[in-house]
Amino acid sequence: xxxxxxxxxxxxxxxxxxxxRARRERRLGLTLSAPAFLVMVxxxxxxxxxxxVLSLYNYRxxxxxxxxxxxxxxxxxVLTDPVxxxxxxxxxxITVVSVAVxxxxxxxxxxxxxxxxxxxSLVRTGILIPYGIVTVVSAYIWQxxxxxxxxxxxxxxxxxxxxxxxxxxxxxxxxxxxEIWKTTPFISLLLLAGLxxxxxxxxxxxxxxxxxxxxxxxxxxxPNMKAAIMxxxxxxxxxxxxxxDNPFIMTRGANDTExxxxxxxxxxxxxxxxxxxxxxxxxxxxxVVVIAFIFVKGFRxxxxxxxxxx
Amino acid sequence: xxxYAVRSRVGRGRxxxxxxxxxxxxxxxxxGCGDDSGVPVVTWYINPDNGGQSRLAERCAAAAGGTYRxxxxxxxxxxxxxxxxxxxxxxxxxxxIDVMSLDPPFVAEFxxxxxxxxxxxxxxxxxxxxxxxxPLQTAYWKDQLVAAPFWANTQxxxxxxxxxxxxxxxxTATGFTWDAMIRAAxxxxxxxxxxxxxxxxxxxxxxxxxxxxxGEILGDVEAGKDASPEIAGPAGDDAARIIGDLAxxxxxxxxxxxxxxxxARSAFQSPSGGFMVNWPYVYSAAKExxxxxxIGQDVLDDIGWARYPRxxxxxxxxxxxxxxxxxxxxxxxxxxxxxxxxxxATSLPNTIAYMLDAGNPxxxxxxxxxxxxxxxxxxASVIRQSxxxxxxxxxxxxxxxxSTSVQITWHPATGxxxxxxxxxxxAFMSDVLQGxxxx
Numbered sequence: 001x002x003x004x005x006x007x008x009x010x011x012x013x014x015x016x017x018x019x020x021r022a023r024r025e026r027r028l029g030l031t032l033s034a035p036a037f038l039v040m041v042x043x044x045x046x047x048x049x050x051x052x053v054l055s056l057y058n059y060r061x062x063x064x065x066x067x068x069x070x071x072x073x074x075x076x077x078v079l080t081d082p083v084x085x086x087x088x089x090x091x092x093x094i095t096v097v098s099v100a101v102x103x104x105x106x107x108x109x110x111x112x113x114x115x116x117x118x119x120x121s122l123v124r125t126g127i128l129i130p131y132g133i134v135t136v137v138s139a140y141i142w143q144x145x146x147x148x149x150x151x152x153x154x155x156x157x158x159x160x161x162x163x164x165x166x167x168x169x170x171x172x173x174x175x176x177x178x179e180i181w182k183t184t185p186f187i188s189l190l191l192l193a194g195l196x197x198x199x200x201x202x203x204x205x206x207x208x209x210x211x212x213x214x215x216x217x218x219x220x221x222x223p224n225m226k227a228a229i230m231x232x233x234x235x236x237x238x239x240x241x242x243x244x245d246n247p248f249i250m251t252r253g254a255n256d257t258e259x260x261x262x263x264x265x266x267x268x269x270x271x272x273x274x275x276x277x278x279x280x281x282x283x284x285x286x287x288v289v290v291i292a293f294i295f296v297k298g299f300r301x302x303x304x305x306x307x308x309x310x
Numbered sequence: 311x312x313x314y315a316v317r318s319r320v321g322r323g324r325x326x327x328x329x330x331x332x333x334x335x336x337x338x339x340x341x342g343c344g345d346d347s348g349v350p351v352v353t354w355y356i357n358p359d360n361g362g363q364s365r366l367a368e369r370c371a372a373a374a375g376g377t378y379r380x381x382x383x384x385x386x387x388x389x390x391x392x393x394x395x396x397x398x399x400x401x402x403x404x405x406x407i408d409v410m411s412l413d414p415p416f417v418a419e420f421x422x423x424x425x426x427x428x429x430x431x432x433x434x435x436x437x438x439x440x441x442x443x444x445p446l447q448t449a450y451w452k453d454q455l456v457a458a459p460f461w462a463n464t465q466x467x468x469x470x471x472x473x474x475x476x477x478x479x480x481x482t483a484t485g486f487t488w489d490a491m492i493r494a495a496x497x498x499x500x501x502x503x504x505x506x507x508x509x510x511x512x513x514x515x516x517x518x519x520x521x522x523x524x525g526e527i528l529g530d531v532e533a534g535k536d537a538s539p540e541i542a543g544p545a546g547d548d549a550a551r552i553i554g555d556l557a558x559x560x561x562x563x564x565x566x567x568x569x570x571x572x573x574a575r576s577a578f579q580s581p582s583g584g585f586m587v588n589w590p591y592v593y594s595a596a597k598e599x600x601x602x603x604x605i606g607q608d609v610l611d612d613i614g615w616a617r618y619p620r621x622x623x624x625x626x627x628x629x630x631x632x633x634x635x636x637x638x639x640x641x642x643x644x645x646x647x648x649x650x651x652x653x654x655a656t657s658l659p660n661t662i663a664y665m666l667d668a669g670n671p672x673x674x675x676x677x678x679x680x681x682x683x684x685x686x687x688x689x690a691s692v693i694r695q696s697x698x699x700x701x702x703x704x705x706x707x708x709x710x711x712x713s714t715s716v717q718i719t720w721h722p723a724t725g726x727x728x729x730x731x732x733x734x735x736x737a738f739m740s741d742v743l744q745g746x747x748x749x
Contacts, residue, residue, distance in 0.1 A: 060535070060707075061423065063708070077746055263748075266749075271749060272397060273745075276748060280748075
């Protein structure tokens with residue numbers, strides 16, 4: 001993260017004793033959020049625990065008599081299987097490339113949306129349209145565009161009968177392009193939210209000091225948006241890591257384009273292999289937790305920043 | 311603005327929830343409809359066809375004197391997706407599934423899971439009388455009749471008469487083997503159309519070769535995941551030898567590793583076409599190509615057919631088997647009416663009517679004596695014999711795993727060798743069945 005070298009870290013709040021009022025406010029907050037919290041535990045904890053239990057069995061839904069307890073064997077099977085690691089690599093490539101490109105593009109869009117004076121709502125709506133399209137539909141759109149029989153891309157680029165979905169790298173290119181097209185608006189929205197929080201006075205002060213546009217961007221705008229950027233990155237990374245629709249529609253996982261979510265789907269739904277499938281799901285969940293942990297602790301992302309309460 | 315961004319996610323979730331609630335409510339309304347008239351509605355989940363099954367449904371409901379109505383639900387195109395949808399619903403004990411048109415390889419899995427309502431022994435004679443031997447084998451699981459064969463399919467050997475004549479071979483002669491066919495195609499610089507893409511069609515080919523060589527891919531199938539792979543044996547080696555030989559010979563079509571039924575058909579109809587194994591639909595498709603100007607009448611006239619080629623000259627071949635079985639859902643609320651519909655749809659006159667309407671061969675032998683069928687299918691007697699002698703794919707609750715392990719280890723065909731490929735296949739299959747490897 002090139003951004004972290006700019007030191008504008010907010011002053012560490014002194015660990016003072018809580019006042020009575022603060023303590024009461026905290027208690028009120030907890031009480032108010034308790035019902036929602038309980039409902040969430042109920043709807044997320046039960047399936048989660050059930051998945052963990054299932055992952056300890058060798059169990060096919062269609063062979064109930066063959067169910068047997070195997071302990072952690074499913075986990076060792078999954079983690080030593082080339083299928084898992086191929087899918088892990090695919091997911092990693094899609095996540096890193098699409099999030100990196102989206103961050104740059106999203107930033108450009110956010111700037112346009114922020115600075116534009118005339119036709120502001122038109123531009124903002126235009127930029128947001130792809131995000132409003134159902135992912136499955138956008139996956140089909142991109143598939144049709146690149147497919148040999150219906151596509152126009154080959155003709156435009158003069159590629160003849162090159163089959164984009166015929167090998168791994170080119171299929172991944174299309175999947176990533178579709179992903180970028182679809183979710184850049186989301187990241188640009190989050191970045192716009194950060195952009196409007198940068199006080200105009202800072203910019204003016206920098207300008208008075210003779211800072212160039214590039215210097216103002218690097219020294220003023222970006223450091224003050226750090227929280228928004230990190231939150232946008234966190235949301236998008238978690239989203240991209242769980243990618244399912246695009247490969248499912250475009251390649252059905254052929255040519256090593258299967259992602260981890262797809263693997264979980266295939267084991268659980270197609271093969272009704274509840275044991276290994278649950279193990280894959282639990283491992284996928286753990287990777288999501290690790291990513292969230294890295295962002296929140298490692299990069300000190302402050303989730304409250306996105307709400308604008310500084 | 312920043313608040314808006316976060317709230318939009320929450321709003322999305324809420325809208326989704328609302329949509330789900332609406333869906334759930336309307337689903338409730340849908341299943342409830344029809345009940346107000348008092349006539350039970352039998353829901354029949356069908357594989358897509360040209361509408362023939364819907365017409366049968368109407369005819370059967372009318373024949374039952376309006377004691378039930380049939381609601382036909384069309385499943386997805388792809389057989390594995392049909393299975394996926396049905397399994398998902400049946401695992402949740404969906405009582406709206408009364409009758410299902412099921413691909414025979416999945417019968418064992420469904421029956422083993424308790425998803426199918428076994429037929430009463432008293433109905434056995436009606437449902438299986440005169441049904442050809444091939445499809446009959448797919449109707450049972452653990453000696454219980456769980457499916458009624460509706461229509462059956464098989465592959466024939468299609469050849470260009472001019473090519474066979476020039477090569478001096480007669481594919482219709484008993485004892486015509488794969489080796490003879492490969493040599494004949496090589497000598498004439500023609501190709502042999504097969505299904506060798508990584509998909510179910512490839513499994514169909516491999517299974518037919520293994521069965522024709524007198525072996526089987528999986529033994530002791532009732533042991534479920536402890537079944538023993540038998541593919542690593544003399545029969546598996548024969549199959550691997552033929553596939554590898556063809557793939558590495560000039561008689562292999564250029565795109566063999568991605569070739570399915572349609573690709574094989576177009577290669578066969580092209581000037582380089584010599585031989586092909588494929589389902590009977592290719593003949594009517596060729597006729598349509600002539601009508602639309604795709605190929606000339608001379609090509610159609612040049613097409614001959616014979617029984618599936620042998621692996622060893624002395625042993626009759628066991629051609630592939632396809633088709634559809636009708637089954638009754640275990641959680642059906644109208645089992646009586648469902649049974650009546652199955653009995654009616656699989657009756658001899660109705661399977662003949664369906665064969666002429668939808669072009670799918672009947673499972674009952676007597677259908678092929680019908681003059682209408684004889685006229686529409688000049689190759690009717692070969693089809694009947696082939697279906698009767700066909701070798702079904704392994705009848706196991708783990709069919710999906712077995713088939714996919716074979717497809718993975720045998721693809722691409724150019725890398726297939728005996729005995730390495732069958733051995734690798736058997737080891738991988740047994741690991742998958744035991745839960746030691748992922749598919």
